[in-house]
Amino acid sequence: xxxxxxxxxxxxxxxxxxxxxxxxxxxxxxxxxxxxxxxxxxxxxxxxxxxxxxxxxxxxxxxxxxxxxxxxxxxxxxxxxxxxxxxxxxxxxxxxxxxxxxxxxxxxxxxxxxxx
Numbered sequence: 270x271x272x273x274x275x276x277x278x279x280x281x282x283x284x285x286x287x288x289x290x291x292x293x294x295x296x297x298x299x300x301x302x303x304x305x306x307x308x309x310x311x312x313x314x315x316x317x318x319x320x321x322x323x324x325x326x327x328x329x330x331x332x333x334x335x336x337x338x339x340x341x342x343x344x345x346x347x348x349x350x351x352x353x354x355x356x357x358x359x360x361x362x363x364x365x366x367x368x369x370x371x372x373x374x375x376x377x378x379x380x381x382x383x384x385x
Contacts, residue, residue, distance in 0.1 A: 271336040273308070273368055276360040278349060279328035282315060289329050292354050297333065299348055305337035309375055322356045334363075334371060 280292050293312070300307055313330035322328070337345075342360055349358040363371065 270338075271306070272339055273334070273336050273363045274342065274360055275332065275334045275363055275367075275371065276345065276358065277330060277332045278355050278358040279318070279322070279330055280354050281323070281356050282325055282327040282329060284329065284354060288354070289331075292352070293331055295352075296331075296345070296348070299345060300333065300335050300337060300341075303337065303341050303344060305335045305341060307333060307335045309334035309371070311378075325356065328356055 278296070280289055284292070293310075297307060297310065309332070311332040313332060315327055316330050317327050318325070339362075346358065346360060349355045
C-alpha cells in the first residue's frame with residue numbers, strides 16, 4: 270500500500286544553480302524509479318537557516334510531496350545521508366488531514382501564480 274509523504278531537504282549554499290538542479294533531479298528520479306509517484310515538487314530557493322549548520326548560515330530548500338511504499342523511505346534517507354550536498358532533511362507521512370491541508374495550500378499557490 271502506498272502512503273503519502275512529504276520530504277524537505279536543505280542543500281549546501283555553495284552549489285551553483287545547475288548543481289542544485291542536479292541534486293533535485295537525482296532525488297526526484299530516485300523516488301520515481303522506486304515506484305513512487307511525485308504529487309508536488311516545490312523549489313523554495315535560498316533561505317536563511319535558523320542556526321548555522323556546518324558553518325553555513327543559508328541553504329537551498331526543496332520540497333517533494335509523493336506517494337511511495339513505506340520501505341522506500343529508508344532508502345531515500347540513506348541517499349540523503351550519503352550525499353554531501355544535503356545538509357539537512359526531514360521526511361514524514363501525511364495523514365488525511367495533512368493531505369487535505371497540502372491540497373488547499375497547493376491550490377492557493379497555483380491561484381497566486383495564475384494572478385500574476
